Amino acid sequence: MKPMNEMAVSFLSCSSNESFGRSAVAMFVAQLDPTIDELSDIKTAVSEAVTNCIVHAYRDTIGIIYINCKMFDSGKAVIRIRDKGCGIENIKQAMQPLFTTAGDERAGLGFAVMESFMDSLRVSSKVGRGTTVTMSKTIARRPRDDEKNKTAG
């Protein structure tokens, strides 16, 4: 199916860009008229994926993080976050809640948050080549105020 709208951004894996990454997606997805809660779920999930690129994929180095977001007529938003970093050896293990290789200050909940806050999550990775996280969420269509008025009038 053809998306009705699409955007792409890429930026360096500096931790100061975490806020830019999630805000850019949120501002784009806002066109689907999500609730504050839906938007907050998307922001949180994107923040987790971007943080993974910075903390794991490009650990001790700076690389480029690529975000692509598609919107469909159905209200579905598909967000893809890609890096060309170190890759994940064991995806199943990496996705287990509380598993982390990043030390004491990381909770190991990144994928668990993405999974529970989004409708779907797919992770593909090649060691030495990079990782792609694809997630989607369908924004419930609500009657807009002007449409409501039309039917009422």
Added chain:
Amino acid sequence: MSVRLILKEDKLTAILGGEIDHHSARELRAEIDDTAANVRPRRLVLDFSGVSFMDSSGIGLIMGRCKLMQLWGGRVKIVNMSPKIEKIVSLAGLDQICTVAKGGKTDETNE
């Protein structure tokens, strides 16, 4: 991102504000730990009333402070969480390692 630290007897309260992610958590951690290591409070209260966004880095921040407080037998309490923050906190099962004030309750000073 901001933190205001208030020490009252043996209780240190950290009033957090702004967005907590991996980037901002580093600074928050440094500020809280500096003071906590100096005064070694019995209780550390993390107040989330001013936090507009938090991802799992906030969970790491809470878990790390719990470990720190355990060094001298102190305890952490987390208060004033919005439903959004409670959603993440419940994923982590934090009530095992610290006191979680439910339902947006404020911190009771004389417990």
